[in-house]
Amino acid sequence: MHRKTVEETVVGVVGLGTVGEALLGLLSEAGCRVVGVDRDLDVLARVERRVKARGEGGAFDRPPPTLTADIGSLAEADLVIEAVDEDLAVKSTLLHRLHGVCAGTTVFLTTTASLPLFRLATASRRPERTVGLRLLRPPAAGGRADVVPTSLTSDDAISAARELTAALGLEPAAVEVQAGGLATGLVHAFVNRAAVMVAQGFAAAQDIDTAMRLGCGLPSGPLQLIDELGVDEVHAGLTALCERTGDARYRPAPLLSSMLDRGTLGRKSGQGFYRYDDTGRRIAAADAPRVHGGSPAAPLEHVGVLGSGTMARGIAEACAVAGFRTTLVARSPQKASASLAFIEKSLAKAVRRGKVTPAGEAQARACLTTADDMVALADCDLVIEAVAEDLLLKRSLFARLGRVCRPGALLATTTSSLPVAACTEPAGRPEDTLGLHFFNPAPVMKLVELVRTPATGERAVDVAHAFCGTLGKVAVACPDRAGFIVNHLLFPYLADAVRLLDEHAVDAADVDGAMERGFGYPMGPFTLLDSIGLDVSLAILRCLDTEFPKSGYEPPVLVEELVEQGFLGHKSGRGIRGPRERVSSGATRNG
Template identity: 50%
Template sequence: MVEQHRVVGVVGLGSLGLSVLRALDAGGVRVIGVDSDPEVVAAVRPWAGSAEVSGELETLGEADVVVEAVSEEFEGKAEVLRRLGALCPRVTALVTTTGALSVPALAVASGRPAQVVGVRFAVPASPRAGAAVVPTTMTAPEAVSAAEDLVSQLGRTLAPRGTDTAVARELLLPYLGRAAALHEAGYASCEDIDTAMRLGCGLPAGPLEMLDAVGVDTVHRELADLHRRTGLPYHRPPAALERMIGSGRLGRKSGQGFYTYDAAGLRIAPAAPDRAPESAPAVEHVGVVGTGTMARGIAQALVLAGVRTTLVGRTTERADAARAAVGSSLDRSVSRGRLAPEAARAALDLMRAEQDAAVLFDCDLVVEAVVEDLLVKRTVFEQLGKVCRPGTVLATTTSSLSVAACAAASGRPDDVIGMHFFNPAQVMRLVEVVRTEATSDPAHAAARALCERLGKTAVGCGDRTGFIVNYLLFPYLNHAIGAVESSGSLDLGEVDSAVESLLGFPLGPFTLLDTVGLDVSLAILERLHETFGTEDFTPAPSLRHLVALGHLGRKTGTGFRTV
């Protein structure tokens, strides 16, 4: 049972300190926040709920636990801990939140080494994110227990003892910086970037939400420190963060960052755009070209939504097998109690399987879902441009190829749009809707309306390799491989454990690589590198070697981790 601390102090009311104070206050703990800067004290008071906020360290004289959350600088932290050691009762646990400094050195500097313990957070105020307790050989058991109780009171998952907190942070920071640069380039909105990463990867929060929670200035400072240590170009802070700092947009703690927040720290929804809605043509009959996993998943999503669907394969046998596979999947849903038998029958009755693409002439929208090869896709679009009636929307499910190149082959580029579904398409809610310069308003509206009918969430982005999810996800995965390659002691399991327990990600990078497939991951990184040419897209040697050996991940039973 978690012990309820009577009084908890928090020294330093920046992003981390304020998030700790607010979480404890929301949990009914009496909490006192202290900051030496009067302007910070004044700014924090409206956000502090029922917590006490003061500029005087002496208000913490009766605290059971004090959390030190001042700037990441040794002398400053040591001075605060020394003063607390002299002020607080001998039984008070002193918790330092240092992310990179030596906890033993701070413990000694405090003059109370038995009562000092580290608690490291990778992301403050982010759903499912955890924290690691870092004791020293000098820490008394009572102080360790107090720190563990504190983590529980904050509603955080307690990371396994010995979790490498630095690697989680070092993988997170360039991912956040890349997202900030992507937004500043005007490629996609804050909401679309964050929604894409939450739904496409199952993350607890989007990167720009995380950046606001950590603090724009904090991310900038830590990236700059990383860049000084490593010299790697992808550790250089993006100019977007410098501009935000210059304008006082520091994230949640200042009330404005990528989003705007009220006095309670809740995000303020932006005003709806003042523009006429696009008129979407009716979509009642959809064609699907392809018979693989993605094509079958899209067809299943369509018929479950009551959309008449025609699936076309290279041969009658392939098309019939695809329809039978959809039927088997619907039957499994029935057997698991997720679907009524009559609903499964009605859905399958809406689907026909054909070999001749000419049957697609009366479709309102056709989705191409063939192999990820530009030549093959262009051949399909050339055929669709001839057989489909004027005005039929032609969509490609490509995950990284040029939508415009497919559109050009069709001879009717204004009808062509990207609809990147995520696998399994009948389950995953996200669709990246990719508009080219030539895509017409009616085609765009029809694609988004179809997503809504299917119960999917559409995010908008431009026609560029990787779109949102792959552009942000695969450098992060590549960096994880590089971190292990460059370390003499880092273990794959340790990296996965740190990312899952501290960042709250559903899968660590190596488990995710094995799940996606190492060959697929390599192909995506090679495409990204071909387009952008930067070092972080250069596939790590270990990835190339494993693919060459035929160790492709879960589908072969061996990859980075034996399945």
């Protein structure tokens, strides 16, 4: 590497915040001689504790990095990585200082994600030796990073930077520069909304993160991501975006400001939305036991599913596979027969893929029956309504369920965006009604949002939790508010992404690529919109906008125009990303 082996190469890291500390660890593991510099003595002490803890755990079989507040210790460095705050003046001043300290051959790498690289390169007084190292999230082995030169960067400086990132196990992300900045803005607005949700007491941080990971296939939940990036860096990024755009969605949540004041900065400080040990590993919180004041609830035996669409069929299949006696009721004999045939075909496919054993398939077939009259639900212990997102239709069905079903039976709606209480009120048994929002495909997706209304009884909640566990699902509890957790956070993010197409000369594919390769999301926002369906997305946005006006749910005009013209996404063969085959992933597709 630059005529030296990895072990002979001296690499400096200036700024030991979230990104700098992560780079320090990767460099040490790669075998480089590392010098970490930070002017904050508390930061140096914290990093030293973590380095020592990792060394005691056997993480290092070579000398640990040198940690110092003296920038002059970088005089012999072959490469220096600047990882200080995302501030043009701060970075420019530091690079200029490094120029006076380091040898003329030293290569500088700046970790800026959004500042003008050419300006920083000239501020260093050695633009031919200055390279951008763009990281959209803190680096880790197997992660992604782009080496970004300017027109003035020399070939050997580019080669040295690329050899270094390869030695660290970082793969090129190939993220277009403008798209990377826009993607970062989308993520900042997304995590900011999650912080507001925590501050409102709507749901706990862990429940929000679990819902977004399992419901959308994200590599980490939004609050965990804030901890990884650093509360201070997220707050600074939001502040800069708010000042530059005047857009209120970027105004840092008051909770982030108070955390910043307290010094609870996330993983780097050992305390943020979660707690971390001296090695930087998250300390798992003990789950609070569920307490039920009355006698233990009787286990469910017979489950009814009302509906014959994709979601109803998937829920019925999951119930039958779990061993529940399951009755699916459709609105006609033909719909009932078609539903049974569809589920049997799905079970056969699951056997071929090794997801269900032949014995399990036989058991599921034996457990499942269909009917076209709601009287068949009379002796069910639980009935799950899974029809279209139409409030009047759902209310009419719950009025009938209240008359048909036995006393004590639980009645649940799978609504994804309507208030549960409004759907279930006509049943006349508020203590036994709740929401069970499954995600599509129901046999596969692990998340269920368990929604309790103010009147839902503890017995109903306990029984529903146990039921979800038997299905192999993770139930995340949340109160009855339109959008619950996932849609409340997901759809303003998707709407923000669509508005980028109106506000910037950017390609949808580039933004998707930045989210997928830069942040590790399974789908970018436009691919996800095409997968969910633009018509479904428009309906959910309208519902959320009615419930929460002027809160970021306003349907973008572009989506309304596309739906009018028949651009519905994968279902119609054309969407925002153009003609495209259906994409399979862990991302949510609401039913």
